Amino acid sequence: MTRAQRRWHAAIWLLLAPVILYLLIAALTARPAVWAPPSMDPAADPGADPGADPGAGAAAHETADHVEDRP
């Protein structure tokens, strides 16, 4: 390698190594104690349409069926 390339390599790694390690540690410590998929948590997405909640829709449908089937 040329002298300039060697210097670039050294500079890049002296800069990059602490940044990668810092971000890696930040990402690992940011993990919640008990992990749940972020998309499953309605509080994490306040703009979401509550009607789109598959659980709520299924429950309502089930109730309706139950009412109709009642003799």
Next chain:
Amino acid sequence: MSVGYVTVQWNRHKRVYDSLVGGGVALYLALFIIAGKTLYTGAHAISDEILAIRALGTCAYLMLHVVLCTGPLARLDRRFLPLLYNRRHLGVATFLVALAHATIAIGFYHGFGNVNPFISLLTSNVNLGSLSAFPFQLLGLAALLILFLMAATSHDFWLKNLGAPAWKRLHMVVYLAYALLVLHVALGILQTQRSPWLAGLVGAGVVIVAGLHVVAGLRERGHDRRGAQRTARVNGPWVDVGCVDDVPDRRGMTATVGGGERIALFRYDGCISATTNVCAHQGGPLGEGRIIDGCVTCPWHGWQYRPGDGQSPPPFTERIATHRVRVVGRRIQVDPTPLAPGTAVTPARIEEDHHG
């Protein structure tokens, strides 16, 4: 060396190398999938697609570590040079495995809706402010684009037509790709797979890759510093760079003088010749090479130059800078000012005191 391009410049060494890479990848994927099927059964069973995504992803990640460690390892210990010789094929293989990982992942997670999978990939998660819910896929996509650019420009055609400095700069962007991939892993799989072993392995990978580069860099810096103290003592250009007995026969030695590029010294046929240490191909350290068939042979990719004039033997046309050299007693003295590439210089004879 460039006379006429061939599709892939295979020789025996490269065939063995590529077979080992191909076999290694196949073996790793098979073992990963067998282990995944055996260890996770019943309610914990992992679907075939996810298992394939993980096998290919970890395989590419591991291969990138090997690619990145090859450079500093070869600078620290000559025994790693065979790894370096065909690193480009390993790099292209890494891209192909990563591409397979991304293709299956995008198809599996984004391919079943009525939205274009790429649009879905770009828009389905915009939690850029959150660490635990970060769209880590975008980091992987950016790294894949970098790996693609590198794989697509790996042929010598690109080295020649982009120019060696620009080509080398382009390929140094791989370090950025590595940083992106560490985050892709840390913000992706490590958020759901909480095993300390897995996090420890990723951390160890970073420490090894960064540590090797820093150690190799420090060693090079020590070499340059010792050279910087070396200057002409008497009137005239001549600088003492060592004893002829320091240079093994048909081998090279590297010397640094002042702040210039390193100089490679070669001993052959009772003579000493000096050229630049930088190979015209990819900047390989010529002084660590040997004299094969009367030619200086670069330890990285085997490019050859005649030691007397720095020209590649016909039909090749590459040229490197030469240096004036003389032997006084047993001491080698060089003129640190490089001559124009391809300039013929009379080799210095070793047997007798030579004051020319």
Next chain:
Amino acid sequence: MAEAILLIILGYAAVGAGFGVPFLLRGIDRIDPAARGSPWTFRLLILPGVIALWPVLARRWRRAPRPEGAP
């Protein structure tokens, strides 16, 4: 926004592919003598790079010396 990014990338690649065919048939021989008489598999191998870096090659092709006998 995402659609616009995708369109720009696809447009760039389409121009690259359009440029790539004549470049690999004729242009490459003009800018690099070592490519003369090279096999079509070599030309196919560098096609992805041509699509990605076509502006660089287009500039080189424009500046390449005209072949003998050309107007």
